[in-house]
Amino acid sequence: MIADILVLACLAVGTFFNALGIVGLLRFPDVYTRMHATTKMTTFGSVFTALAVIIYGGASYLGSTDPQYVILSVHTLIAAVALAFTNALGSHAIARGAHRSGIKPTPAVVDRLEEVQP
Amino acid sequence: MIGYFSPVALILVALVCLAMVRLVLGPTPADRAVAVDTVNTLIVAVLILLGVVYRQIIFIDVAIVYALLSFVSTLFIAKYIGGEL
């Protein structure tokens, strides 16, 4: 019963943040601000959906003692860790490439990188 | 409990379709790269959920490999955008 509520809560949080990430991707004005929405919020949301699967696997293992559910949890944990690391690195690479190709942050208060790297 | 997972997977697929709008509209190549990166993240989440719905652990192994390969492709797209390739 408690596991039921936890799984539902994790899925709700994950879906909410994923949806807001997509809204931010469609709504924000330039590349860098869009990247804020997608990187942070879809990573957080996807890790929470994975967490729901991990909790489901643990609860099902306690109910039935089928080792298949432990394998499910461990593999999902590995997938979530890989996702969190690769997303941060990938968005950093895209930001660097975008600035090198000459895309300026259009509504910007200050741009210290432009002074160093023409 | 298993009935919760398939509606969430459906919602995430709808979100992938919304991200495709930015992929088509995006004024610069970097916008499109960001949209592709987002789609990849969501696909990994959908694969994990489908692995539970269909009771196939192989889906989650596919998700791990997909996450790592999409990371490599994102790095190469970023290098190409930055003019270093």
Add this chain to the structure above:
Amino acid sequence: MIAFFVTFLLVFCIYLLLTAGSGTIGFWSASELIAGAGLSIVVAGITRKFLCRSNNYRMANPLRLLLIPIYLLGPFLVEVTKANVDVAGRVITGRIRPGIIRVSSDLKTDLGIFILANSITLTPGTITVDIDEKTHDLFIHNINIAPGDEQKATVPARELFSIANIPAWIRRIAE
């Protein structure tokens, strides 16, 4: 030789984690163990120069490795949650004040800079755009610059985080 052994151990552990539950020796079958060891030797032979590039084996200490999950589940998780709620509010209201600022980090090692850059990308409304290779300063795109910060030449990394002292944690882990 030490680099080869460390890489081999890491690759073999990941292989064992992915194939757990396949047989009766511990959790693994004999064929999985043999195939894993053979593949790990091949992979470690090819990639031994990449993992231990600095020839510095400080991170092989298990106590230091134990600090990483504590850091990820403690202060880092709090900051990530706060940052996500913050950006969620900005998506709904649309109130942003973006710009790129220069942040001084005073971390020396490559690993420390790596962890700090990734923590910054995932936490407080900021993304690492570029790194100054000589001075180890980070260029950071901030979605909401605090009033007055756009005049400063460099901002210390401590001021980006509001709850936990993330740079001090990273110094404890990586230096």
